[in-house]
Amino acid sequence: MISDLRKWNIGLLFCAMAAWTALSFAEDAKPQAPYEALSKKILEKGLGERKAYALLKDLIAAAPNRLSGSAGAADAVAWGRKTMESLGFEKVHLEPVTVPAWSRGHVMEAYALLSSGKKIPLATAALGGSEGTPPGGITARVAEVHSFDELTALGDKAKGRIIFFNRPMDPTHLNPFQSYGEAGDQRYEGAAKAAAAGGVAALVRSLADHIDEFPHTGIMGYLEKGPMVPGIAVCTRDAETLSRLLKEDPDLKVFLRADCKVLPDAPSANVVGQITGSEKPDEIILLGAHLDAWDLGPGAQDDGGGCAQILEALHVLKALDLKPRRTIRVVLYMCEEFGGIGGRQYATAEARKSEKHLAAIESDEGVGLPLGLGIQSNKKAVDDFQKWLPAMQALGLFYIKNGYGGVDIGPLRDQGTLLMSLSTNPQRYFEAHHSANDTLASVSDREIEIGADALADFAYILAEEGVPPPDPASAHQKHEEE
Amino acid sequence: MISDLRKWNIGLLFCAMAAWTALSFAEDAKPQAPYEALSKKILEKGLGERKAYALLKDLIAAAPNRLSGSAGAADAVAWGRKTMESLGFEKVHLEPVTVPAWSRGHVMEAYALLSSGKKIPLATAALGGSEGTPPGGITARVAEVHSFDELTALGDKAKGRIIFFNRPMDPTHLNPFQSYGEAGDQRYEGAAKAAAAGGVAALVRSLADHIDEFPHTGIMGYLEKGPMVPGIAVCTRDAETLSRLLKEDPDLKVFLRADCKVLPDAPSANVVGQITGSEKPDEIILLGAHLDAWDLGPGAQDDGGGCAQILEALHVLKALDLKPRRTIRVVLYMCEEFGGIGGRQYATAEARKSEKHLAAIESDEGVGLPLGLGIQSNKKAVDDFQKWLPAMQALGLFYIKNGYGGVDIGPLRDQGTLLMSLSTNPQRYFEAHHSANDTLASVSDREIEIGADALADFAYILAEEGVPPPDPASAHQKHEEE
Numbered sequence: 015m016i017s018d019l020r021k022w023n024i025g026l027l028f029c030a031m032a033a034w035t036a037l038s039f040a041e042d043a044k045p046q047a048p049y050e051a052l053s054k055k056i057l058e059k060g061l062g063e064r065k066a067y068a069l070l071k072d073l074i075a076a077a078p079n080r081l082s083g084s085a086g087a088a089d090a091v092a093w094g095r096k097t098m099e100s101l102g103f104e105k106v107h108l109e110p111v112t113v114p115a116w117s118r119g120h121v122m123e124a125y126a127l128l129s130s131g132k133k134i135p136l137a138t139a140a141l142g143g144s145e146g147t148p149p150g151g152i153t154a155r156v157a158e159v160h161s162f163d164e165l166t167a168l169g170d171k172a173k174g175r176i177i178f179f180n181r182p183m184d185p186t187h188l189n190p191f192q193s194y195g196e197a198g199d200q201r202y203e204g205a206a207k208a209a210a211a212g213g214v215a216a217l218v219r220s221l222a223d224h225i226d227e228f229p230h231t232g233i234m235g236y237l238e239k240g241p242m243v244p245g246i247a248v249c250t251r252d253a254e255t256l257s258r259l260l261k262e263d264p265d266l267k268v269f270l271r272a273d274c275k276v277l278p279d280a281p282s283a284n285v286v287g288q289i290t291g292s293e294k295p296d297e298i299i300l301l302g303a304h305l306d307a308w309d310l311g312p313g314a315q316d317d318g319g320g321c322a323q324i325l326e327a328l329h330v331l332k333a334l335d336l337k338p339r340r341t342i343r344v345v346l347y348m349c350e351e352f353g354g355i356g357g358r359q360y361a362t363a364e365a366r367k368s369e370k371h372l373a374a375i376e377s378d379e380g381v382g383l384p385l386g387l388g389i390q391s392n393k394k395a396v397d398d399f400q401k402w403l404p405a406m407q408a409l410g411l412f413y414i415k416n417g418y419g420g421v422d423i424g425p426l427r428d429q430g431t432l433l434m435s436l437s438t439n440p441q442r443y444f445e446a447h448h449s450a451n452d453t454l455a456s457v458s459d460r461e462i463e464i465g466a467d468a469l470a471d472f473a474y475i476l477a478e479e480g481v482p483p484p485d486p487a488s489a490h491q492k493h494e495e496e
Numbered sequence: 497m498i499s500d501l502r503k504w505n506i507g508l509l510f511c512a513m514a515a516w517t518a519l520s521f522a523e524d525a526k527p528q529a530p531y532e533a534l535s536k537k538i539l540e541k542g543l544g545e546r547k548a549y550a551l552l553k554d555l556i557a558a559a560p561n562r563l564s565g566s567a568g569a570a571d572a573v574a575w576g577r578k579t580m581e582s583l584g585f586e587k588v589h590l591e592p593v594t595v596p597a598w599s600r601g602h603v604m605e606a607y608a609l610l611s612s613g614k615k616i617p618l619a620t621a622a623l624g625g626s627e628g629t630p631p632g633g634i635t636a637r638v639a640e641v642h643s644f645d646e647l648t649a650l651g652d653k654a655k656g657r658i659i660f661f662n663r664p665m666d667p668t669h670l671n672p673f674q675s676y677g678e679a680g681d682q683r684y685e686g687a688a689k690a691a692a693a694g695g696v697a698a699l700v701r702s703l704a705d706h707i708d709e710f711p712h713t714g715i716m717g718y719l720e721k722g723p724m725v726p727g728i729a730v731c732t733r734d735a736e737t738l739s740r741l742l743k744e745d746p747d748l749k750v751f752l753r754a755d756c757k758v759l760p761d762a763p764s765a766n767v768v769g770q771i772t773g774s775e776k777p778d779e780i781i782l783l784g785a786h787l788d789a790w791d792l793g794p795g796a797q798d799d800g801g802g803c804a805q806i807l808e809a810l811h812v813l814k815a816l817d818l819k820p821r822r823t824i825r826v827v828l829y830m831c832e833e834f835g836g837i838g839g840r841q842y843a844t845a846e847a848r849k850s851e852k853h854l855a856a857i858e859s860d861e862g863v864g865l866p867l868g869l870g871i872q873s874n875k876k877a878v879d880d881f882q883k884w885l886p887a888m889q890a891l892g893l894f895y896i897k898n899g900y901g902g903v904d905i906g907p908l909r910d911q912g913t914l915l916m917s918l919s920t921n922p923q924r925y926f927e928a929h930h931s932a933n934d935t936l937a938s939v940s941d942r943e944i945e946i947g948a949d950a951l952a953d954f955a956y957i958l959a960e961e962g963v964p965p966p967d968p969a970s971a972h973q974k975h976e977e978e
Contacts, residue, residue, distance in 0.1 A: 058668040186540040188892050188946070224941070383865060383921050385894075410670050412867075412894040439865050439921065441942045459706070460923045464670070 047404030053471050054408055060330050060467035066381075067459035069097065070322035074312040074454060081309040082349040083115025083280035090305045094285035094321070094346045101329050103287030103344070111359040113349040115280040116143055118309055119273035123151065124217075124246065126259055127267045134259065136252040139229035139310055140274040141201060141218065141245040142351065143236075151271030152176065152244070154214050158260055162199065165211050173212035176268050178260075179204045180253050183223045183444065190223050190440050191379075197221055205245030206237045215270055216245045219253040221444065227251050228449040231308050233351060246270055284356045288343035289328060291477060297340040299476045300374040300431075301327055301469055302357075302422045304350035311452040315443065319381030319462055321346050323436075326463070327470035338477035340372065347422040350378070354421040361425035372481040373432040375469060376420025380446075381462040382439035384410065387472060388417020390433040394485035402475055409468045430484045434472075436465055529886030535953050536890055542812050542949035549941035551579065552804035552863075556794040556936060563791040564831040565597025565762035572787045576767035576803070576828045583811050585769030585826070593841040595831040597762040598625055600791055601755035605633065606699075606728065608741055609749045616741065618734040621711035621792055622756040623683060623700065623727040624833065625718075633753030634658065634726070636696050640742055644681065647693050655694035658750050660742075661686045662735050665705045665926065672705050672922050673861075676929075679703055687727030688719045697752055698727045701735040703926065709733050710931040713790050715833060728752055766838045770825035771810060773959060779822040781958045782856040782913075783809055783951055784839075784904045786832035793934040797925065801863030801944055803828050805918075808945070809952035820959035822854065829904040832860070836903040843907035854963040855914040857951060858902025862928075863944040864921035866892065869954060870899020872915040876967035884957055891950045912966045916954075918947055 060066075076093040079086035091108065098106040124138040140146075157172050159165045160181040165172060179200035183193040197219075204216035220230035227249050234245045248256065259266055285305065291297060303320030307313025324344045331342065349355035360366075375387075387406065389396050399414045406414060419433025427433055438461075446452035542548075558575040561568035573590065580588040606620040622628075639654050641647045642663040647654060661682035665675040679701075686698035702712035709731050716727045730738065741748055767787065773779060785802030789795025806826045813824065831837035842848075857869075869888065871878050881896045888896060901915025909915055920943075928934040 057670060061668045061670075064667070185546070185942075186543045188539060188543075188890075190942070383923055408670075441865055441946070442940050445940075458924050458927075460667075460672070464923070 049402060049405035049471070049475050050408050052474070053405045055334060056330055056467045056471050057409055057464070059334055060326070060463050060470070061460065064459040064463045065329060066322045066326035066462045066466040067457065069325050070314060070319050070457060070462065071454060072097070073318050073322060074314060078312045079309050080305060080307040080313060082113045082306040082352050083277065083282065084309070087282055087306055087348065091283050091285055091348065094305060097325060098285065098287035101325065102332060103328060104290050106287040108283035108285055109360060109363055111282050111284055111348045111356045112279050113282045113355050114352045115277035117275055117277055119146060119275065121271055121273040123269070123271040124248070125269050126256055127153065127269055128259065129263050129265050134255065136256065136268070137227050137229050137249040138246050139231045140272045141205070141234040141247055142231055142308065143234050143276065144205065144245040144272070144274050145242045146273045146275050147215070147244050147271050151269055152214050153267050153269045155265065156256070156260060156268050157213070158257060162207055165207055168211065175213050176215045176217050176270065177204070177208035177211065177213040178256065179216060179218045180257055182219065182250070183221060185223055190444050193223060194221055194444060201232055201247070202234050205234055205243055209241040209243040210237065213243060215243045217268065217270070218245060218247050220247045220249050220449070222250050222447070222449070223444045225250045225254060228451045229310070230448040231310055232448045233353065244270065244272055246272060282348045284348050284360050285346040286343065287328070288341050289331060289338060291340040292337050293339040295341050296369050298369055298371045299340060299342050299473045300371055300423065300426070301342065301344045301473055302347055302374055302376045302420060303378055304348070304356070304422050305346040306349050306351055308351060308448045310448065311450040312454065313452055314454045314457050315380040315446050315452050316448065317350065317378045319457055320377035323377045323381060323462060323466040323469055326466035327473060330467060330470045331474055336474060338474055340477040340480070342473045342477050350421050354424060357422035358425045361429070371426050371429055371431040373434060373476050374419065374423035374426050375434040375436065375473065376423045377436045377465065377469060378420050378422065379435060379438050379440065380443040381457055381465055382442060383461045384436055384438050384465040384468050386411050386413035386415060386437045388415065388419070388435045388437050390417060390419040392432055392485040395432055395482050398482050402472070405471060405475065406468060409471060410464055411468055432481050436469055438465060531884060531887035531953070531957050532890050534956070535887045537816060538812055538949045538953050539891055539946070541816055542808070542945050542952070543942065546941040546945045547811060548804045548808035548944045548948040549939065551807050552796060552801050552939060552944065553936060554579070555800050555804060556796060560794045561791050562787060562789040562795060564595045564788040564834050565759065565764065566791070569764055569788055569830065573765050573767055573830065576787055579807060580767065580769035583807065584814060585810060586772050588769040590765035590767055591842060591845055593764050593766055593830045593838045594761050595764045595837050596834045597759040599757055599759055601628060601757065603753055603755040605751070605753040606730070607751050608738055609635065609751055610741065611745050611747050616737065618738065618750070619709050619711050619731040620728050621713045622754045623687070623716040623729055624713055624790065625716050625758065626687065626727040626754070626756050627724045628755045628757050629697070629726050629753050633751055634696050635749050635751045637747065638738070638742060638750050639695070640739060644689050647689055650693065657695050658697045658699050658752065659686070659690035659693065659695040660738065661698060661700045662739055664701065664732070665703060667705055672926050675705060676703055676926060683714055683729070684716050687716055687725055691723040691725040692719065695725060697725050699750065699752070700727060700729050702729045702732050702931070704732050704929070704931070705926045707732045707736060710933045711792070712930040713792055714930045715835065726752065726754055728754060764830045766830050766842050767828040768825065769810070770823050771813060771820060773822040774819050775821040777823050778851050780851055780853045781822060781824050781955045782853055782905065782908070783824065783826045783955055784829055784856055784858045784902060785860055786830070786838070786904050787828040788831050788833055790833060790930045792930065793932040794936065795934055796936045796939050797862040797928050797934050798930065799832065799860045801939055802859035805859045805863060805944060805948040805951055808948035809955060812949060812952045813956055818956060820956055822959040822962070824955045824959050832903050836906060839904035840907045843911070853908050853911055853913040855916060855958050856901065856905035856908050857916040857918065857955060858905045859918045859947065859951060860902050860904065861917060861920050861922065862925040863939055863947055864924060865943045866918055866920050866947040866950050868893050868895035868897065868919045870897065870901070870917045870919050872899065872901040874914055874967040877914055877964050880964050884954070887953060887957065888950060891953060892946055893950055914963050918951055920947060
């Protein structure tokens with residue numbers, strides 16, 4: 015019929031589309047690799063329902079603010095338990111974790127005070143763990159630096175100043191996580207370095223790779239001994255503005271007032287549930303993500319989405335009535351953001367003594383398009399697992415390669431657990447990360463679901479097939495990382 | 497210093513981050529493959545400036561509405577020429593194209609009229625090329641169908657009805673383009689089929705894979721002979737609502753009023769510029785994208801972003817002072833959306849007789865994360881080009897494989913030109929495609945840039961190295977596609 019269609023050459027367009035489809039999927043004709051049929055079944059079920067997104071939406075509605083130690087974090091724990099129960103997971107329980115607690119408080123005021131008397135507001139947020147300012151705030155001249163070396167070179171000129179760390183994330187790296195790692199010292203050590211140099215506060219350019227109005231928070235620390243001064247993040251837009259103003263008016267002052275403070279440690283919990291293995295129930299494949307999140311936004315990418323993915327992974331296996339030989343367990347970890355507290359608690363809990371964790375896969379790199387699986391320090395497993403690559407390719411993943419596991423699952427390494435992670439598209443991650451911009455609007459129901467389905471599929475394969483033992487040849491890597 | 501940091505175990509977090517970075521980039525230590533150093537140089541330059549995004553923003557500001565044959569399309573042509581000139585491209589010129597023209601008009605009114613008298617508004621948009629309704633609109637009962645077979649089975653019951661095509665895009669395919677292809681017949685043939693069955697209009701569920709409030713337009717056609725009735729897209733949200741209402745109230749009517757109409761053909765142009773080859777100027781590597789766009793939104797993804805990418809690709813090569821042996825040409829095509837009119841005009845223009853187009857690469861699949869390169873019907877080239885894969889991997893691409901070229905470059909095939917496309921993340925494409933939602937907000941400055949840099953890199957490699965001749969072994973594929 016198409017050839018009869020008049021006026022527009024739509025035949026051409028849609029033949030082209032059909033050709034595109036046919037060509038792109040021509041490779042499906044080859045014989046199926048192991049577990050490839052399973053991948054397709056999981057994907058069909060998963061994309062049909064897209065429940066990972068619904069779970070994330072539900073988590074955010076139940077506990078939009080999940081800062082460790084807060085009432086919202088307790089809501090999230092309750093939600094996790096209830097959700098696992100309603101999904102029919104087995105052995106659903108909480109494992110207690112004592113977490114550091116910190117309050118952002120209610121006051122965060124910041125502006126540049128020009129020599130003319132004019133005030134220019136700065137969009138700021140206290141860094142996690144920061145001391146507050148004195149009640150009346152801090153008003154001081156500013157020293158802008160781009161490295162600790164520059165700060166050291168200032169010598170006495172740093173004294174009494176607000177130290178403004180303004181080194182941007184390097185935009186030229188392909189992988190923004192690399193840029194994040196390179197710029198991160200300003201955030202986590204900035205206040206300590208500022209204090210040691212005689213400064214009165216650290217004002218730190220947000221770890222974001224876009225110029226925008228969102229301050230990005232994140233963990234910082236102080237030296238064991240020595241003064242403590244506030245550490246405050248300023249959005250990239252205002253970091254640029256302040257830098258420009260300083261060139262025009264080097265004597266300008268900045269006013270900072272914040273009532274954040276450290277609170278006593280608080281009780282909380284990891285949330286655990288599983289499908290118990292039919293043949294080897296004590297051999298465990300673990301899926302992990304963290305329930306806590308920074309409080310500026312609902313933590314949709316970091317890491318509410320990861321929590322939703324691992325819940326959906328177990329759900330989709332159950333919905334397909336798959337009964338793995340080994341146990342597949344999901345752990346919603348508490349308090350990743352203050353240093354992986356729940357992860358260490360889980361790894362060292364008494365109950366672990368009678369269990370063997372063969373592998374753990376973490377989802378904590380955002381829930382954008384899944385790209386592949388990373389395997390930490392086990393070249394033999396990387397090589398061996400290439401046989402599962404076609405199954406992963408059926409889910410759209412591109413690789414299984416050497417990579418990093420995750421903060422939460424990291425402490426399992428001492429037990430010989432193979433550590434893995436789901437790697438996703440990193441290009442937009444730092445638009446949202448640790449800011450008010452980390453919302454549901456940044457999440458695609460298809461992308462988050464495909465990630466969940468890949469986790470389901472790979473966990474099931476490992477639960478059926480087992481995991482090679484730790485690779486002695488990779489021992490030097492272990493050493494190098496520590 | 498990190499080990500002295502107190503309170504939080506931030507040492508753990510940031511060591512982990514450093515390990516992640518180190519592990520992820522450990523593979524960089526191997527010897528460089530051909531053009532790998534060039535890839536890194538291009539990427540560094542490109543990501544440093546992220547000019548593709550700036551060009552797209554500029555295009556949208558200059559010509560937000562680029563419907564073929566419209567004043568906005570003329571603005572876009574002028575912008576294209578001026579931009580190429582300001583970027584210092586060589587032999588910048590326009591090649592005339594006569595394009596079909598159609599006006600959406602100013603009236604689009606649609607609602608369901610319940611038996612109770614209540615009106616429920618429907619978010620709708622005329623499909624491209626549709627006739628309007630009579631001035632007073634159409635009020636008629638509705639026949640909901642999900643296929644042309646269902647329509648045929650209705651027989652006389654279709655007469656006098658508005659035919660409501662409500663088959664969703666299948667969400668379970670990994671590749672949404674496949675779902676788009678499968679659901680597309682409703683849009684492009686729906687009005688013709690409705691008219692042939694005695695219907696008074698076609699109301700077509702938008703080709704979108706999300707439930708939202710955006711109607712999605714796109715080309716449709718009529719049969720050469722026979723009645724013409726309007727073809728109107730309804731957003732997925734309201735398609736769901738209407739379907740539900742019809743179950744409760746099968747006698748409800750729908751009112752449609754639209755004053756869209758076909759206009760006389762209009763003059764327009766393709767915009768052409770290049771870097772002339774230093775050794776073989778008449779051998780051409782072409783980069784193509786289309787300047788026209790549907791008028792409901794600014795066409796950021798389809799295909800303003802593609803235009804920005806190919807301009808940036810040539811710009812970044814010039815900025816690095818790279819002088820290719822063969823000519824690299826960019827063509828901003830006019831009127832892809834009404835059937836690839838500019839593409840055919842370009843391929844058959846008199847000037848082509850003295851030129852040889854070795855390869856053409858199109859960017860028209862959205863400007864999300866680039867995933868790989870598709871090569872149409874040339875297995876030999878696919879095999880041969882694997883030697884450039886490491887260079888592409890340095891830009892984050894994952895594959896060079898059998899795929900589809902593009903509508904604009906398609907007509908070059910008869911000249912033996914190798915057709916290729918930049919393949920990008922398809923998972924979010926149909927949220928925006930052909931709707932008011934196709935805006936700059938959906939574009940990442942990093943993702944669009946990486947795509948531009950990949951185009952620059954691969955075009956340069958081909959301009960230096962040449963292209964294998966057409967693959968006789970792939971001739972059967974050519975046949976199958978036609």
